[in-house]
Amino acid sequence: xxxxxxxxxxxxxxxxxxxxxxxxxxxxxxxxxxxxxxxxxxxxxxxxxxxxxxxxxxxxxxxxxxxxxxxxxxxxxxxxxxxxxxxxxxxxxxxxxxxxxxxxxxxxxxxxxxxxxxxxxxxxxxxxxxxxxxxxxxxxxxxxxxxxxxxxxxxxxxxxxxxxxxxxxxxxxxxxxxxxxxxxxxxxxxxxxxxxxxxxxxxxxxxxxxxxxxxxxxxxxxxxxxxxxxxxxxxxxxxxxxxxxxxxxx
Amino acid sequence: xxxxxxxxxxxxxxxxxxxxxxxxxxxxxxxxxxxxxxxxxxxxxxxxxxxxxxxxxxxxxxxxxxxxxxxxxxxxxxxxxxxxxxxxxxxxxxxxxxxxxxxxxxxxxxxxxxxxxxxxxxxxxxxxxxxxxxxxxxxxxxxxxxxxxxxxxxxxxxxxxxxxxxxxxxxxxxxxxxxxxxxxxxxxxxxxxxxxxxxxxxxxxxxxxxxxxxxxxxxxxxxxxxxxxxxxxxxxxxxxxxxxxxxxxx
DNA sequence: CGAGGGTTTGAAGTGCATCAAATAGTGTGG
DNA sequence: CCACACTATTTGATGCACTTCAAACCCTCG
Numbered sequence: 001x002x003x004x005x006x007x008x009x010x011x012x013x014x015x016x017x018x019x020x021x022x023x024x025x026x027x028x029x030x031x032x033x034x035x036x037x038x039x040x041x042x043x044x045x046x047x048x049x050x051x052x053x054x055x056x057x058x059x060x061x062x063x064x065x066x067x068x069x070x071x072x073x074x075x076x077x078x079x080x081x082x083x084x085x086x087x088x089x090x091x092x093x094x095x096x097x098x099x100x101x102x103x104x105x106x107x108x109x110x111x112x113x114x115x116x117x118x119x120x121x122x123x124x125x126x127x128x129x130x131x132x133x134x135x136x137x138x139x140x141x142x143x144x145x146x147x148x149x150x151x152x153x154x155x156x157x158x159x160x161x162x163x164x165x166x167x168x169x170x171x172x173x174x175x176x177x178x179x180x181x182x183x184x185x186x187x188x189x190x191x192x193x194x195x196x197x198x199x200x201x202x203x204x205x206x207x208x209x210x211x212x213x214x215x216x217x218x219x220x221x222x223x224x225x226x227x228x229x230x231x232x233x234x235x236x237x238x239x240x241x242x243x244x245x246x247x248x249x250x
Numbered sequence: 251x252x253x254x255x256x257x258x259x260x261x262x263x264x265x266x267x268x269x270x271x272x273x274x275x276x277x278x279x280x281x282x283x284x285x286x287x288x289x290x291x292x293x294x295x296x297x298x299x300x301x302x303x304x305x306x307x308x309x310x311x312x313x314x315x316x317x318x319x320x321x322x323x324x325x326x327x328x329x330x331x332x333x334x335x336x337x338x339x340x341x342x343x344x345x346x347x348x349x350x351x352x353x354x355x356x357x358x359x360x361x362x363x364x365x366x367x368x369x370x371x372x373x374x375x376x377x378x379x380x381x382x383x384x385x386x387x388x389x390x391x392x393x394x395x396x397x398x399x400x401x402x403x404x405x406x407x408x409x410x411x412x413x414x415x416x417x418x419x420x421x422x423x424x425x426x427x428x429x430x431x432x433x434x435x436x437x438x439x440x441x442x443x444x445x446x447x448x449x450x451x452x453x454x455x456x457x458x459x460x461x462x463x464x465x466x467x468x469x470x471x472x473x474x475x476x477x478x479x480x481x482x483x484x485x486x487x488x489x490x491x492x493x494x495x496x497x498x499x500x
Numbered sequence: 501c502g503a504g505g506g507t508t509t510g511a512a513g514t515g516c517a518t519c520a521a522a523t524a525g526t527g528t529g530g
Numbered sequence: 531c532c533a534c535a536c537t538a539t540t541t542g543a544t545g546c547a548c549t550t551c552a553a554a555c556c557c558t559c560g
Binding site: 074076082084096098099100128129132135136138139140142143144145146147149150152153154156157158197238239240 | 324325326332334346348349350355378379380382385386388389390392393394395396399400402403404406407447488490
């Protein structure tokens with residue numbers, strides 16, 4: 001699928017090297033390897049609504065988000081969307097197609113204007129074959145992703161609706177900061193509801209419950225959290241102790 | 251933790267080579283590599299109740315089940331068990347410790363007398379480093395496991411209790427056979443309830459509903475299914491079309 | 501036989517979904 | 531710039547699925 005709303009930047013952007021080095025999949029790689037990736041990559045801006053790829057489509061690229069929001073979803077038999085994930089800065093997606101006959105396993109759409117680093121999948125495959133460290137890094141990334149899904153499953157069975165929303169917010173918070181955190185959500189709240197496995201009505205009610213219990217404030221896409229510990233106290237009590245809910249990018 | 255109820259068999263069992271070749275993690279490896287694994291492995295029988303390892307313990311071995319049942323679980327802050335998975339013939343577990351500082355991420359206990367192939371984790375690490383195919387096989391295994399967790403999460407949000415039980419049974423059925431399948435469950439039903447995120451009471455009631463709807467028969471640990479299609483018709487209607495629920499061993 | 505665990509059954513409560521309607525917010529064309 | 535249409539969000543009322551609590555039942559094993 002050809003990007004229609006894109007604004008390409010084939011020239012190498014300054015700062016891409018350090019950007020990649022902060023992505024865990026690339027952090028252990030040599031400077032040469034990183035240069036090799038950057039040589040074949042593009043930085044592209046996309047408008048809200050743009051479809052990056054469709055489920056079952058042949059996979060050519062994988063993506064890293066510089067800013068903006070992307071949703072991954074399945075279309076169910078009855079035509080409904082099941083949101084698999086909502087991703088933002090630092091998240092990688094599309095690379096798992098490698099293990100699925102180079103076919104994307106879900107549809108990816110821009111939900112807030114975004115700038116993405118676009119990298120050919122062929123290059124990643126090549127590197128995995130010939131570069132031991134790349135294979136190890138990829139394995140670690142897969143492992144983190146599996147843990148993320150295990151957390152998702154645990155949350156679905158033990159957290160109630162307000163707790164799941166709180167936990168979603170917590171995972172977006174920068175580590176280490178405990179007070180006065182400001183977050184920016186994708187504007188469409190139904191997205192988040194779907195990601196968390198609840199209906200819009202439930203989301204609305206649950207958000208009110210959460211606001212009353214934890215002193216957070218929400219204006220449109222902006223969230224203000226004055227005390228992180230209040231949130232963790234409310235959301236994380238029932239979770240298994242060995243799954244600290246750090247954000248997983250890979 | 252030293253096995254106390256074990257019955258070792260350090261001599262190489264005949265049939266181990268073909269057993270390993272049927273495990274997807276090993277199926278793509280050369281005969282020499284497989285021999286290397288078998289040389290350092292042991293086949294050990296364990297009694298019901300035996301603890302294989304504890305959460306946070308240093309990981310020395312990973313395991314492949316020849317027969318029997320093993321449960322993996324977390325202990326939550328309030329002392330309850332959260333069952334992560336219940337595994338049987340052909341399943342592998344313990345190997346993910348590689349990505350967690352060689353520390354087991356959950357506790358593993360025998361729930362029905364079992365015979366396991368016990369393989370040193372150090373050997374697997376070594377092979378991943380030096381053997382490209384091993385790294386690729388490991389990546390595929392991780393990818394399958396991630397998909398399994400995605401399925402689990404999807405099931406938790408869209409299937410009701412009877413459907414989840416049916417789906418659990420379906421994943422144990424041999425592929426290709428459509429009629430008169432007999433399965434053996436672990437004897438303790440509460441285990442399965444916990445694995446599926448429901449209470450024992452709910453499990454009991456849901457099982458009755460399932461029996462009425464799909465003609466399956468249950469006597470103790472034995473399950474008789476006369477028509478698989480009846481089960482899939484009842485359980486799989488709502489699931490997303492792109493997640494066929496094949497059993498995932500890795 | 502009787503104790504103890506696992507399983508089932510009953511009754512009542514909780515949380516989320518559903519349906520329906522009101523409200524707020526957004527974008528469009530006049 | 532305003533009026534209108536359309537969509538997102540909220541609120542209320544009701545129903546269903548699962549949980550919870552309690553008690554009965556069943557089975558095994560000493």
